[in-house]
Amino acid sequence: MRSGFNYLATFLWLGSLVGGYAEQKPAIAALKLEPGERLKVDGVLEEEAWQRAAKGGGFRQYDPGRGTPATERTEFAIAYDLDHLYVAVWCYDSEPGSVMARSMVRDRMYTGSDFVYLFFDTYHDQRNGYVFAVNPTGAQSDALITNNTGTNFSWDGIWTSKATITQEGWFVEMAVPFKTLSFDPEGTVWGFNMSRRIRRKNESIRWTGWKDEIKSHNAVEAGDITGLGGMRQGLGLELSPYAVGRFGSGGSEGDSLGGDAGANIRYRVTPSFSATLSYNTDFAETEVDQRVVNFSRFPLFFPEKRDFFLEDSGIYDFGPGIRRKSRGPTLLPYFTRRIGLADGEIVPIQLASKLAGRLGDYDVGLTHARIDGASGVGEQDVFAARVTKQVFAQSRVGVIATGGNPASDLDNYVGGLDFTYRTNEFLRDKILEANFYALGNYAEAAGGGHGTDYAFGAQLSYPNDRWDGTLSYMEIGPNFNPALGYVRRKGVRTVSGLLRRKDRPGGSGWYRQLARGADFQVSSLTSGGLDSARFGVVPFNIDFASTDELFLRISHDVDRPLEGFDIGSVTVPAGHYSWTKARLEYETTSSRPVWGEFSVEAGQFYDGWRAKASAELEWNPNRHFRIKGSYQYNRVDVGGGEFDAHIGSLGVNWNFTPDLGWSSLVQYDSLSREVGFNSRIRWEYRPGSTIFLVLNQSLLAEDRGLGLERSDLTLKADATFRF
Template sequence: MSGPLTYICNRRLRVFLAMMLLGFYGGGPIVVFSDQSNAITTSSASTAQVRTEPEGKPSLRAIRVQKGPEIDGRLDEALWKEAPAAGPLWQYDPLPGVEMSERTEFRIVYDDQNIYIGIWCFDSEPDKINARVMQRDNRSIFSDDYLYMAFDTFHDHRNGYIFVTNPNGARYDQIVSNNIFLNSNWDGVWRAAGSVDKEGWKAELAIPFKSLSFDPRKDVWGFNISRSISRKVERGRWTGAKPHLHTFHVSQAGDILGLTGLKQGLGIEISPYALARMSRAGQDTDMTGDFGTDARYRITPKLSATLSYNTDFAETEVDQRQLNFTRFPLFFPERRAFFLEDSGVFEYGGLPVTGRSTGLGKPVIPFFTRRIGRDNNGETVPLLIAAKMAGRAGKYSMGFTDAVLEDHNGLGVRNVFAGRVARDVWEQSSVGVITTMGDPNSANDNFLVGPDFRYRTSEFLNGKTFEANVFALSTNTDGPSADSGFSYGTSLAYPNDLFRANAQFIEVSDAFDPALGFVQRKNVRGYYTYGSWNPRPTSVPWLRQYHIAYRTEHYTDRSNILETAEHRITPLWLELNSGDEIFVSYIREFDGPDNDFTILRDLTIPAGDYWWNQYRIGIDFASRRKVSGELSASYGDFYFGDRWRVGAEATYYPWKRLGLSLDYAYNHVSFPLGVADAHIGAGRALINFTTNLVWAHLVQYDSLSESVGYNSRLIWEYRPGSKLFAVFNQNYLAENLTLTLRQTEVTLKAGAIFRF
């Protein structure tokens, strides 16, 4: 691609970089980069007495009380004053190892039922505390002032529980496995409250022992806590204040001492539900009712089993719409809580099931639970019964899932199974195996098995993190189309602050067919490399961190003939002290389809070899602001034509009880024999009556399906762990600026939880 736009962009970029390097941009001096743990960014600070994080891991003694405090966020009971205090917290961003600019103290007490955490977040400007989120499990909580707590309840330095709260007492929780995998879909039963006063803000948490797995014979738990001061874009933690580490790395946690006489009860949890549903399509109306239950039993302190009868997923949010500009299938993540709760144990071979990938995306997932309960057309298949067992036994972690599906498409009742076992080796490494059996959407039998090994250390090259993975999988299918196939691969990761690098290789045979897994491409070899240099300038007051990055992704067939390729160079990626980010990228891509294929409904791309160039620029406005979002644009070649795209994301929090967001993208593709436009957008509105009662709305539109979808969910947690749902879904045909209603569904669902 060439032309005036390219010349102007390149000229401005050269001028901007030259000004930065000469130190004229913003009036700053010549830039000096540093990887020192105690860097200071102002001349006045360099002469002040600065406290830095001491060596070793800290500890705090928890105090047993007869009766725990009232959870109101005020922390004014006498028992809090009698408990020893811990603190301060040390910055990991922007000044690693330096004491946070605002003081933080915390205390821990416990009784027969709960462990309680009280945190004092002192603030010299309490009127500027950011507290907008009230909804549970809303990721926007990380844009507020917040506290993030990690508990290593077995003190194994690998696994733990995460609890997050803000000044409103909003809740967000996770499970961490092997110091790496975070599962945000675990919904523990716990309480939180917060308050803001002239001293700053306070938080108070009560976590029932029945919500946690732990060894009652141990009196020490691992613990770490971090705090974010939103307006300053400042973050710190109790221990391990290095930017390449995370608070969920429980291998870096401090200790809670004195936890004696803890009890979990009988370890029985029963969660029944009942629902009523009305569906209408055209003139046809269908009224149904149903009921079911989940029963969980804690076999040992580390291992639990769950049995689910007539499993229902009515409260699950609908999928987010996507547009496909490739010849390969799109990936839609699992959203059903039943399958997500223990999904971390099935993470395998460095191939992430949930969250973003730092490699080839999701080329292979050996066990993808979205295959269970949906047929090949995406239609729901009811689960008659499902069973899970997950947890640990000694040095072994394990997970097993078995599901029986209702008769569909003439296949009869189908049974599927998945199992995963891994053994801890060394401090943070593991070796394991995974297997799946059955095919939910075929009369054939299907079998998958494969070992994997993960090596991980946080002591590489003087305290840096390094990880390596290797795996091998085999599948076998019985029946008229009997066949067997394989996949194997390896990956390396160096995820540190000044320099980051990743590499991955994977091969997938043509006959590799995991019936309970996901494979994006077959008969391929994939190669991925990434490297970035990420200095933190010490003398540019407006700049937090600068990134220069390069990544490449190549796929060949198994004869090493190139199929697709992407080179992405990011010469300019700035993280500002304000929290804003600016980036510019150049992308060169290749595709060599053997057959014609169609995109955007009626644009045909003939077989052939194509190279093209794209240029992308964007700005990300800090999410701490009342109005935040992202603007991006890209322009360049596309196969034998041109493509340009503009995208916008905006979030607005006028006050803590209302949140609004809008995402929109417009694509224009021009070929010599055709032109196509594609629009896709989504709007969300969130009404927070309280932290336990929220009303969420989602409207989606895309021009390819010419349809509008509306999803509304009223969620009331009327007591901890027990919820009521009212779900309303509608789908409209959008033609000629008019909307025609096609389908409506209304569901009322009541659930409860009983624990013994």
Template structure:
């Protein structure tokens, strides 16, 4: 425990330093920040995508977009303008995306929550706290399809989060146009702030052209709100709804095809939310049910370590960025252990659901502090009495783009043991390194206690230089043998890890058919705590090619070593004996253009694998013939030749969705693998009949 306390004391001392005590200093931008003044209105526009309300013509206009791709700094080849209005209820943004060839505009999707990169589209980021760190990301195409996501510490933090907003688009002989309504009730924001961070990005798909309203370098994404422009003049934003009550009623029918038994069940419950302040929310969920949650994508495991499945439940996804710990995930610095993994709550180790009788959450921001607390009461299951779980995360914004914080968890949803976890982290980020470059570093430490193993520890650090020409990084971490947080996820224990990354990415603007290429090297080395080499991987990309046509190609050579200390079995039944192994494989990968009627990619991997040989063929193909129909097929075949056996492992899926409107869809997912020799079918009808009010019809069936 001493190691943890020393590191924690050092990190928390940042709270007492002068730079953390005074008001936040605005970043000294490398170029003047673009800004637009919002116009307050008494009567808002009708959100229909036709832009014919007279009030739009009275609002200030912003535009002058410049390219990130293909020619950095050049004006975009098609004109883009936008205007912003607001009233007591919402923010209204109108976009005019002019196009000299409107018949070539791509608008092939109506799907909710799909990133519309196969179409012409707009995406914009809002930083309502003006903390230059956190915010929201929204995207849409000319059909008014909607995508929303969280921005945490200037990075995209996941798209499973949904909020209430409206978007309508249209196409005419001048281009495509869209109106957006963002209710203030849907966003957390700092009361009294008259200025919000804001940036807009437009993609013209047929030209593979992308540009921004405010750009300080093509290596900075729209999610980098530290380098965004501003919305000014937002006066009197203090009226928000205090209460929100969302009841639900669920009817279920389960049928056992083997036993012939069937049963009908019904249940009810709901969520009650109270806005403690415009930037702090409390939620109480009674008899929580997740029947509408999307089914997990099947995975095959060819390693000796467990797999991690993503969280998909709305209750845990909302404000999930506040609970993020450490540096997040980068190729040079993957988080080896997650102190809080919300799938531990309400799901057993095998993925079976456990009823959550009551769940509470308080999340938001107060001044420089980011606060998140979750408590959950679980029902009895099997021979285990109902358990409780508690999570607390507090971090403080320091410097210009950095933070320092702590996290704690209590409880074990899958046993009656006492269990505690404490963690502290410091994350530094600047986009002014060497004048205009991005630099990140992180340091963290965690301590875990349970009745069986007493105290165990994990700590690590990383450096990252993610820029346009050079992308490089270093990482190190150590995890004790029995460090296994009961509400977290740890894939590998009893190791020290060393990682490096170097990618050189020149642009080839003098070669008309080639946009850029990469020469990259990644490595990952694991030793035991006694410093004995346990495994290592070296990856060489020679090269990765990105063509002007939208195609891309990569050739990877991978050299790998592993020393399992006991036999293990992989998906498909193959057995790898304990021992020391070196092997090499070769990967050829092709990505198809997003602008094509058929998109996706395919590849082939051939080489050795432990004491045998392995080859893999994989493909994902999307086909969108109409905006109301989106389809995709994926397939992976892994063939193994071992001294004592030959076997293969296959997994495939078919996904198609009928989109009646942007607010109504019917999806179908078929999944099959030859390991379980079963076919899974999941269909879900979704209808948002009123903003924030949803109805679902879900059918799940397993054959085999």
């Protein structure tokens, strides 16, 4: 084993040596405003300061014409005072009447709209940073970037922006308080990049770094902002109290009326490290989960949506973070939905605390929560800790630990370590990433004593434009059971791989990219014998010039369940099964007012067959209104039985301004015969302070119509005060 790791380390080192080539990055000087000089954030870029500021330009395409000049002129300027960073963007357009602006929804403003996307590497470490994006309606999106690959778009920073459309194009002005950012107070240079999407042309341009496989938030490709210094963050204290009132009716609980209050207190111990205390943590405004039906023998995965846990969540990223669109991750040592939720029901969190940020070359995270007992279990204390150290140019090594069991009084602990090697200079200008990780689990047994088990793995990735490949190995012990984590399956050894070739035509063709590839995944039991396997081939994945996309996948599956399991209303008995199926998908471009995604899938399924058809359609007639519907039909004949499954949803968004919106969602599936309704009004009456009015209803489809099972109405108001 030691010699194998030595060979791999030598291979990675030699590949990096072949690099040694660095492209000259651009830089722009930030203008320091004079004492008493103010900028009004209104999207009208007429202040004298913007005339004095240095202008950045020279944008080039990274899609479709890699490295070719942009077809529309774009410029930007940066200024700052003691408390704010200001950015002005001039998006000139030869057809200003064709500027597309169809969404006012925060974090969903990319759909069908032009936009600008700004990235700041505030430590100039070429690893982490912040994203701020704005479209022509003034709608915002923001994100935290971790180690150039992890993106947390659920983070909502406090900042302001305005956009205007004129006869010359559209223009953006934004102000980000330094209290919103973590940065090195001694640093005078930040990393920076900016991209612009010209939606009607399906053209994407960038200030620097024109590889399509590199994201605009990749700090290694960023240019520089120079001339910074003397910024302040105040006392670093942030207080966010809230009050909530609830009225519920129906169900076993009957009618109820009540209220509650709590607060979050955050203190910046240093400009880059903060402590947060949350009393009586509340998540009334959290969006509901998507309704799905499970057609496998493995548990479903639902992602975290609660802001308290999403903030700083990138610190806890562990290993390669393998995720599949349809099935979620295979293994997470720390999964925050284990805290405060049990079988989808809320378990009150009495007190929660977090330490998060950077201490020198170390990124540190520590989370503790005290939660009420669930299902006869007493009050529980749980914690998670994560420390990573930056090594080499883009790599890191880290440890993780969790403790506590929300579902039991029995002790449960997990400890692990991981190493991520990453370079964008492999074979001169290619990306190469390698991950190694190992975990151990200690679990107290119900009858006394305890058990221990393990999980470990490695992954090698080559995520580049022409060739894209991944090879990975993972082994999870049969008794590996992290109480604060997520494991899709235990007692297996899994080998998986992917190889994909992407071709782009020269000149202006009818398609932009043609991708073809193959993948496999083979899982065997640690006790011996094959558990499951999947082999797939993609004859074509065509990205048309319009950005419509057509995709075909043919796969052969093998499954050998040791026990019978239920799918819908039928039972699949234990046995050895293999089957072949095909899936065809077509997705239209969101540049159109009406766009959607359609797919059909058919083939064998265990000892029978399954046919599936799905459609998702969205209509954006203007910037204020959006309606989206989805429907999936499944016809299943398996295990000596058959059934139909219908899953549908309809969502409506009405946004009066970027800060005031009303959204409603109704969902239904025919197996449970349940209808879920969620309606939410959100008003951000000032940056960082919001009022929510939320209605949740659960109904049951009966022969005589819909019967109301439970209805809950919640009003919540919060405010943020910074000192």
